[in-house]
Amino acid sequence: MGQKGEAKRVQIVKAANDLFYKQGFGATSFADIAKASGLPKGNFYFYFPSKDSLLNAVLDDRVQSLQSKLQSFEHNYATPRERLLRLAEMPIKDFENITRYGCPMGSLSSELGKCCEELETRTIEMFDVLKNWIAGQLTEMGQSPAASQATARHILTTMQGAALMAYTYGDPVWIEDTVAHMKATIAAL
Amino acid sequence: MGQKGEAKRVQIVKAANDLFYKQGFGATSFADIAKASGLPKGNFYFYFPSKDSLLNAVLDDRVQSLQSKLQSFEHNYATPRERLLRLAEMPIKDFENITRYGCPMGSLSSELGKCCEELETRTIEMFDVLKNWIAGQLTEMGQSPAASQATARHILTTMQGAALMAYTYGDPVWIEDTVAHMKATIAAL
């Protein structure tokens, strides 16, 4: 596949990523992606054998974004506590999107679980990246591996709940309260 | 509408309720409901003018179930703390369904938010019933109205997060840990 082909592939994934987030995977048709990307819809099947395959590419992209984000935390902040605090307040910065479209990981996971189990396992991958990174920070802070996992689960659970409720009510107050609570918890660890 | 007609209506709502929970609203077709209820699909439009209308009937049913459940808590347990503890441990009893299909309220809310805003407001109704009941118990325990609302939001947020994560991972540990944590919080109030 040539240079131009790769660029087009990226273009498709980019448009699909956005639409899968804002409309959901099932509600997004190839016609939608064609309109958003400016590419004719028959072309997609040259790059992706199926819609599921396209979603897989989108998930690859999201995992990579998440990993580089976490890496930037490690680079920019010296202590694990500081890193976790920055992570916890991320939903504040993104509250508009979360309130309107939900958490990119949580809402997709919720949707895929109902229809396609194979794809659901891919979303677990994404959550695992985040969970294990959080647990790693906690271990670095002196928690045992088991305790780190439990605390990481607690943090993920709370943030996902906040995103879902803020999305349901269309009100960021659910995020604000939860983030404040979470930051206090982390600071006290 | 006669007696038999009403019975059939209930039968349709019952089958739809189950399928909307286990497969999702969008993924459930009239053909599915026909197969599950044993009724021919062309018949549905005599009872419901549209699929949305059927969902509304399902939501009415769920709200009523929820309200009678909460009423039974009031009847069976003397103190608000006891009632909240019983509510908090409900997901434990239902962990198998939640792990497989998610929370009936949360997963539906997540799905509807992406497609139909009018129906999304109906799910808020359901959450409000629960939220305001929890807040009422907390007020009875001496919390101020504002604090009661904030605590009720916190409880709802946490339980929804636990349901979503248990569903995503297909693992009830997310529920067990969260319920234990929640019960400790309530007991300490």
Place this chain on the structure above:
DNA sequence: GTCTATACCTTGATAGAC
């Protein structure tokens, strides 16, 4: 490699017989 045209299926909804 790129794009058009279209096949084929499933969906929600309707028309009309009984």
Place this chain on the structure above:
DNA sequence: GTCTATCAAGGTATAGAC
């Protein structure tokens, strides 16, 4: 009131021209 047959629309996916 109840049910069968069918419609129009929109979906994914494919065939094949260029």
